[in-house]
Amino acid sequence: xxxxxxxxxxxxxxxxxxxxxxxxxxxxxxxxxxxxxxxxxxxxxxxxxxxxxxxxxxxxxxxxxxxxxxxxxxxxxxxxxxxxxxxxxxxxxxxxxxxxxxxxxxxxxxxxxxxxxxxxxxxxxxxxxxxxxxxxxxxxxxxxxxxxxxxxxxxxxxxxxxxxxxxxxxxxxxxxxxxxxxxxxxxxxxxxxxxxxxxxxxxxxxxxxxxxxxxxxxxxxxxxxxxxxxxxxxxxxxxxxxxxxxxxxxxxxxxxxxxxxxxxxxxxxxxxxxxxxxxxxxxxxxxxxxxxxxxxxxxxxxxxxxxxxxxxxxxxxxxxxxxxxxxxxxxxxxxxxxxxxxxxxxxxxxxxxxxxxxxxxxxxxxxxxxxxxxxxxxxxxxxxxxxxxxxxx
Ligand code: DI6
Ligand code: FE
Numbered sequence: 001x002x003x004x005x006x007x008x009x010x011x012x013x014x015x016x017x018x019x020x021x022x023x024x025x026x027x028x029x030x031x032x033x034x035x036x037x038x039x040x041x042x043x044x045x046x047x048x049x050x051x052x053x054x055x056x057x058x059x060x061x062x063x064x065x066x067x068x069x070x071x072x073x074x075x076x077x078x079x080x081x082x083x084x085x086x087x088x089x090x091x092x093x094x095x096x097x098x099x100x101x102x103x104x105x106x107x108x109x110x111x112x113x114x115x116x117x118x119x120x121x122x123x124x125x126x127x128x129x130x131x132x133x134x135x136x137x138x139x140x141x142x143x144x145x146x147x148x149x150x151x152x153x154x155x156x157x158x159x160x161x162x163x164x165x166x167x168x169x170x171x172x173x174x175x176x177x178x179x180x181x182x183x184x185x186x187x188x189x190x191x192x193x194x195x196x197x198x199x200x201x202x203x204x205x206x207x208x209x210x211x212x213x214x215x216x217x218x219x220x221x222x223x224x225x226x227x228x229x230x231x232x233x234x235x236x237x238x239x240x241x242x243x244x245x246x247x248x249x250x251x252x253x254x255x256x257x258x259x260x261x262x263x264x265x266x267x268x269x270x271x272x273x274x275x276x277x278x279x280x281x282x283x284x285x286x287x288x289x290x291x292x293x294x295x296x297x298x299x300x301x302x303x304x305x306x307x308x309x310x311x312x313x314x315x316x317x318x319x320x321x322x323x324x325x326x327x328x329x330x331x332x333x334x335x336x337x338x339x340x341x342x343x344x345x346x347x348x349x350x351x352x353x354x355x356x357x358x359x360x361x362x363x364x365x366x367x368x369x370x371x372x373x374x375x376x377x378x379x380x381x382x383x384x385x386x387x388x389x390x391x392x393x
Pocket of ligand 1: 308311313314
């Protein structure tokens with residue numbers, strides 16, 4: 001079935017800015033975009049949809065989430081309000097490990113049910129592709145359950161799910177030695193889950209309370225052997241040189257980056273590694289050091305944005321609020337915020353088939369009730385989505 005959306009103002013995201021086309025049209029056939037441009041040149045279609053002058057952008061892409069988990073950390077939030085730090089709570093056995101316990105106790109059905117409401121919140125704001133990490137199971141069986149639940153979410157809803165294995169997120173209680181756990185990840189967990197088709201990419205938490213650069217390098221070697229792309233939680237709480245390490249492995253992205261150095265920035269620029277900025281985690285943990293946005297810009301490092309939806313540091317399910325935070329807290333421009341959830345997010349996932357409106361790409365659209373693009377970034381807690389199209393439907 002071919003369709004044509006017309007009488008639209010387009011943000012194609014083609015090129016370096018928003019790629020605006022006034023009085024535009026988008027045509028699709030079989031879920032693939034066949035035309036983007038002025039209405040005057042649009043082909044005929046079996047079905048035409050009048051957008052009544054609304055703005056149309058690519059569907060949003062949330063390229064970094066930990067959406068699948070059980071329980072919540074509201075109590076830990078209260079402890080932090082009383083003065084405890086995130087690292088203190090983690091070292092005292094709270095933090096990631098407390099979510100691990102709840103997640104291990106949940107069935108696959110429980111995980112799907114608990115995660116659907118979070119996924120629906122993203123979808124309601126125009127998300128058409130979401131990356132979901134494991135990392136709250138921390139055993140072969142429980143990581144498998146998390147990844148399977150993530151895949152199932154993509155069957156329950158009209159949304160594309162891409163999965164990332166984050167076994168190296170925290171040390172599970174069965175292990176007292178981080179090196180031994182890393183060996184188990186490399187020799188058993190990752191190869192098994194990859195063979196089951198559950199892993200699209202591999203991530204790790206490179207941090208004092210997580211894993212050292214040497215340990216992460218071992219995980220990346222195992223990923224390379226399996227032909228899987230890598231990404232990294234890097235320089236969130238301290239500078240361990242994670243971004244440079246990620247760049248050495250041609251990582252798709254390095255994420256967080258508040259404590260990123262000039263050396264790390266130069267390495268990312270050279271390898272084409274995307275900087276994924278996560279203002280929700282910055283805000284929620286009351287981090288005081290901002291990611292070096294001006295230097296990333298100066299070096300031409302592409303910047304993506306994501307919610308980092310997770311129970312501990314970013315219980316955020318609003319890409320639009322994340323854009324507002326990125327502008328207000330990190331001084332990103334409106335164009336950078338919108339590109340961060342479309343074109344650059346696609347790049348952070350290594351996906352050439354989504355993220356811009358160009359013939360040949362997947363027809364994922366968000367249609368907005370706004371007067372100008374800045375309105376997407378400017379509002380807080382208001383959702384102007386008029387309609388969302390996934391694969392042409
Ligand atoms: N960094 C984060 O912000 C999340 N994971 C990570 O490596 C937090 C995960 C959590 O606290 O549950
Ligand atoms: Fe994260």
